[in-house]
Amino acid sequence: DPKIIQKPKYLVAVTGSEKILICEQYLGHNAMYWYRQSAKKPLEFMFSYSYQKLMDNQTASSRFQPQSSKKNHLDLQITALKPDDSATYFCASSQDTGFAETLYFGSGTRLTVL
Amino acid sequence: GDSVTQTEGQVTVSESKSLIINCTYSTTSIAYPNLFWYVRYPGEGLQLLLKVITAGQKGSSRGFEATYNKETTSFHLQKASVQESDSAVYYCALGEGGAGNTGKLIFGLGTTLQVQP
Numbered sequence: 290d291p292k293i294i295q296k297p298k299y300l301v302a303v304t305g306s307e308k309i310l311i312c313e314q315y316l317g318h319n320a321m322y323w324y325r326q327s328a329k330k331p332l333e334f335m336f337s338y339s340y341q342k343l344m345d346n347q348t349a350s351s352r353f354q355p356q357s358s359k360k361n362h363l364d365l366q367i368t369a370l371k372p373d374d375s376a377t378y379f380c381a382s383s384q385d386t387g388f389a390e391t392l393y394f395g396s397g398t399r400l401t402v403l
Numbered sequence: 404g405d406s407v408t409q410t411e412g413q414v415t416v417s418e419s420k421s422l423i424i425n426c427t428y429s430t431t432s433i434a435y436p437n438l439f440w441y442v443r444y445p446g447e448g449l450q451l452l453l454k455v456i457t458a459g460q461k462g463s464s465r466g467f468e469a470t471y472n473k474e475t476t477s478f479h480l481q482k483a484s485v486q487e488s489d490s491a492v493y494y495c496a497l498g499e500g501g502a503g504n505t506g507k508l509i510f511g512l513g514t515t516l517q518v519q520p
Contacts, residue, residue: 293448320506331407332449332494332510345505379449386506389437389456389498394449 292316293395295380300400302370309356310365310398312380318393320344320386321363323355326397327376338363339386370402405430409495409511416485417519424480424514426469426495435500438471438478439508444491452480452493456500465489490518 296311314321323335337344341357352374354366367374377397383390409426416422430436440452440462453462458473469480478495495511498504 291448322506329512331512332508334507334509337506339506345507347507381449383506386504388504389454389500390504390506391451391454392441392506392508394441396448 291396293380293382293393295378295395295398297398298396300398302400302402304370304372304402306370307366307368308370308400310367310378310380310400312363312365312395314361314380314382314393314395316382316393317361318382318384319360320383320390321357321361322381322383322392323363323365324379324381324394325376326379327373332379335365336363337386344386367400372402375400375402405432405497405509407495407497407509407511409493410514411512413515413517415517415519418487419484422480422482422485422489422516424493424495424516426478426480426511428476428478428495428497428509430497433497433499437498437500438469439496439498440467440469440478440480441494441496441510442491443494443513449494485516485518487518487520490516492516 293314320339356364377399380395381392437456439454442452453464455462455471461470496508
């Protein structure tokens with residue numbers, strides 16, 4: 290059974306709309322992350338959370354807002370969607386944000402913005 | 404800035420032959436780099452293959468090895484004899500090992516390994 294669940298697997302949206310990407314982890318981890326991979330670009334770090342508190346934000350746009358309702362949830366709300374937001378979004382978790390932690394990744398949500 | 408550069412595109416190797424996937428890193432902000440290889444097998448999520456946190460040390464897993472070379476800022480992935488089941492996408496990644504660690508990793512573009520029977 291997958292230990293990190295991302296929903297939906299595929300998502301199509303129109304420009305200007307808003308979507309929420311869901312992530313739940315059942316590993317008992319304290320830290321969660323969002324990464325993004327656009328076509329022909331490397332996986333790019335977006336956010337890290339530890340004990341539901343924001344640790345790092347490398348996303349320039351405020352259109353991307355993580356939401357942590359429970360320790361094992363980290364959803365990603367994206368508003369005013371643009372075609373450039375088209376990418377696969379990966380949720381990940383680790384025991385903590387400490388020293389050389391191993392990240393465990395979900396299978397991703399592929400977002401296409403038309 | 405910080406970046407990771409690895410062998411681009413696809414590498415095709417015949418089964419039982421040796422493999423090397425190059426990875427070099429560059430950093431201006433990370434005081435204590437930690438280095439990782441992640442792998443994505445077909446139909447599966449990204450998972451850790453191996454990691455090394457100390458310069459000069461070697462990591463190994465599933466027959467793969469990588470040595471953290473601080474002088475050449477490299478972390479090449481090698482395997483002496485590949486198998487068809489090694490066909491996957493391999494990602495080199497750089498992380499912060501010091502007090503500023505927020506869990507952020509910097510990834511390379513990924514290298515697709517195709518092993519031919």
